Amino acid sequence: MNILDKIVIDKRKEVILRKSLIPIKQLEQSVLFDRPENSLAIALRNSASGIIAEHKRRSPSKSEINQSLNVQDVATGYEDAGVCGMSVLTDAKYFGGSLDDLLIARAATKFPLLRKEFIIDEYQLLEAKAYGADVILLIAAILSKEEIKNLSEFAKSLKLNVLLEVHNEKELQKSIMPSLDMLGVNNRNLKTFDVSLETSKALSTLIPDDFVKVSESGISSIAAIQDLKNYGYQGFLIGENFMKTDAPGAHAKKFIEQLEAK
Numbered sequence: 001m002n003i004l005d006k007i008v009i010d011k012r013k014e015v016i017l018r019k020s021l022i023p024i025k026q027l028e029q030s031v032l033f034d035r036p037e038n039s040l041a042i043a044l045r046n047s048a049s050g051i052i053a054e055h056k057r058r059s060p061s062k063s064e065i066n067q068s069l070n071v072q073d074v075a076t077g078y079e080d081a082g083v084c085g086m087s088v089l090t091d092a093k094y095f096g097g098s099l100d101d102l103l104i105a106r107a108a109t110k111f112p113l114l115r116k117e118f119i120i121d122e123y124q125l126l127e128a129k130a131y132g133a134d135v136i137l138l139i140a141a142i143l144s145k146e147e148i149k150n151l152s153e154f155a156k157s158l159k160l161n162v163l164l165e166v167h168n169e170k171e172l173q174k175s176i177m178p179s180l181d182m183l184g185v186n187n188r189n190l191k192t193f194d195v196s197l198e199t200s201k202a203l204s205t206l207i208p209d210d211f212v213k214v215s216e217s218g219i220s221s222i223a224a225i226q227d228l229k230n231y232g233y234q235g236f237l238i239g240e241n242f243m244k245t246d247a248p249g250a251h252a253k254k255f256i257e258q259l260e261a262k
């Protein structure tokens, strides 16, 4: 059993509990529910840097990354840095995140927010909308083709952008469909936790041009981004490299300035 299998077993129990605590009607009554689309895909297409910066306290591969930062400071720091959007991990057990983190980031910023979660049920999309997300992540490794279709179409009906994540060609082939906005390639092997940007490079030609290509995980240098841009990538999801510092926003700002100067 790999880490995703373990996370999904826990997530199924968690979603049943959450549904029993907060009914759908209550989520739909959130003041944030009727917000218009705030497209990360468009922001990435129009950006010179393409950075999506993540809020990540800990992870299965690295355990502690940074537990002492305030999510509001991280969010405003990233917005000041000029990133295209922010990814907020909302899983508590494995990443130390929460939906409250998303809400705090929403209250503090205007840029597109990605709910970084292990989505297996439409209920989590309603939560994403109610707590201020503009984008949701679907992970091909944990969903069937039919589930990807149903979840992505439901997300679009809620005016949420969809980022579909793959790790290999098989996952990519089953996932390509018009209800996706962005196709992300995760460079982290979830069996070994090794990261290799070669994964993004190898899959790049198989991703149709209609989708914004996003490279995820293990990105820490300007050179890596320049290299990935040559393979058609327009989005770069960066977590640990910013979050391991005392001031992720300031670090992201410097990174973007260096990138744009090249």
Ligand SMILES: O=C(O)c1ccccc1NCC(=O)[C@H](O)[C@H](O)COP(=O)(O)O
Pocket: 003, 004, 054, 056, 059, 060, 061, 062, 186, 188, 190, 216, 217, 218, 219, 237, 238, 239, 240, 241
């Ligand atoms: O980061 C992990 O250890 C991890 C383990 C299992 C499932 C997902 C995991 N990470 C989620 C992510 O996709 C990353 O947080 C994101 O791509 C940023 O990666 P990084 O820049 O390497 O922190």
